[in-house]
Amino acid sequence: MSSSSFTDLLASSGVDCYEQDEDFLGGFYPETTGSGLPKFKAAQPPPLPISQPSRSFAYSELLDSPLLLSSSHSLISPTTGAFPFQAFNGSDFPWQIQSQSQPPNAASALQEETYVVQDLQKKQDPVPREFVAAHSYGSDRQVKVPSYMVSRNSNDGYGWRKYGQKQVKKSDNPRSYFKCTYPNCVSKKIVETASDGQITEIIYKGGHNHPKPEFTKRPSSGSTSSANARRMFNHASAVSETHDQSESSSISFDYEEVDEEKEQPEIKRLKREGQ
DNA sequence: AAGCTTTGACCTATA
DNA sequence: TTATAGGTCAAAGCT
Numbered sequence: 334m335s336s337s338s339f340t341d342l343l344a345s346s347g348v349d350c351y352e353q354d355e356d357f358l359g360g361f362y363p364e365t366t367g368s369g370l371p372k373f374k375a376a377q378p379p380p381l382p383i384s385q386p387s388r389s390f391a392y393s394e395l396l397d398s399p400l401l402l403s404s405s406h407s408l409i410s411p412t413t414g415a416f417p418f419q420a421f422n423g424s425d426f427p428w429q430i431q432s433q434s435q436p437p438n439a440a441s442a443l444q445e446e447t448y449v450v451q452d453l454q455k456k457q458d459p460v461p462r463e464f465v466a467a468h469s470y471g472s473d474r475q476v477k478v479p480s481y482m483v484s485r486n487s488n489d490g491y492g493w494r495k496y497g498q499k500q501v502k503k504s505d506n507p508r509s510y511f512k513c514t515y516p517n518c519v520s521k522k523i524v525e526t527a528s529d530g531q532i533t534e535i536i537y538k539g540g541h542n543h544p545k546p547e548f549t550k551r552p553s554s555g556s557t558s559s560a561n562a563r564r565m566f567n568h569a570s571a572v573s574e575t576h577d578q579s580e581s582s583s584i585s586f587d588y589e590e591v592d593e594e595k596e597q598p599e600i601k602r603l604k605r606e607g608q
Numbered sequence: 609a610a611g612c613t614t615t616g617a618c619c620t621a622t623a
Numbered sequence: 624t625t626a627t628a629g630g631t632c633a634a635a636g637c638t
Contacts, residue, residue, distance in 0.1 A: 495613055497631060510630070514611090523630090611638090618632075623625100 490545040491515065493522065506533055515543050 492514035500507045506525045513520040520541045525534035 494611080496633090498614070499629070499631095501630095502628060508629085509613095512631095521630095613637075614635085616632105616634095618630105620628100620630080622628085 491520070491541060492546065504534075513541060515541065515546065518542055 493511040494514045495509055495511050497510040498507055499510070504525055506527045509524045509526060511522045511524065518541050519539045521538045523534075523536040523538070524532055525536075527533045
């Protein structure tokens with residue numbers, strides 16, 4: 334698939350099917366097995382592409398992230414967590430999902446899941462990007478997605494409040510720290526933004542312990558805030574869907590255990606954070 | 609008036 | 624043990 338397809342698809346946005354499995358992975362902590370591992374995670378199968386044309390799945394939902402997959406090509410197996418991308422192979426897309434080994438303590442991992450999305454495009458080709466997002470659910474899987482796959486505001490259907498920003502040494506870009514605004518939800522995300530305003534990396538920490546709110550609009554003043562307005566707009570049109578992100582269509586995941594760790598310093602960091 | 613962003617200071621983990 | 628980097632807090636200002 335070409336990048337042009339992405340844009341086209343983004344434009345046509347057929348995110349209609351996300352809702353379907355919203356509860357499945359919508360950020361909830363999945364049921365856990367006796368060992369403390371999420372069931373679907375415990376049953377984690379190999380990276381087998383599964384084709385389920387009749388059922389669209391929002392990867393973003395699954396991962397609580399802004400990444401959207403649309404329709405027939407972006408189906409994920411609820412039970413396996415595998416991403417069906419028969420139509421494509423990893424080489425077709427400039428981005429990929431990176432899996433990381435499960436932390437020794439699965440139970441703790443549940444409490445502190447970390448997902449990372451970074452802009453591969455940056456390294457691979459100069460295509461305009463405005464956002465990168467995605468994360469895997471239940472494991473330290475690293476997902477790399479072309480920035481143009483996701484919206485700039487990284488709206489993933491949840492309410493986020495920025496609580497800090499910092500320039501980190503390892504990156505030229507400042508990081509913004511966000512917390513989920515849902516009461517008692519400890520989910521956080523770190524967004525690294527380039528000087529041009531483009532998001533180059535998103536790191537999700539912890540999972541949501543609540544369903545994705547259909548509306549995050551604020552009863553009062555919110556309407557005046559650009560941020561709130563944006564949020565409201567997104568939700569109004571998407572109804573609990575991550576519209577911005579949902580607009581991608583064909584996505585190819587290279588779902589494989591990555592030993593890119595050596596070349597991806599972020600992964601090490603993630604592992605550490607995921608502990 | 610409520611909620612959000614900004615931003616410097618503070619805290620904590622790691623080397 | 625100390626220095627440094629990363630992450631969080633919280634006051635102030637803004638929408």
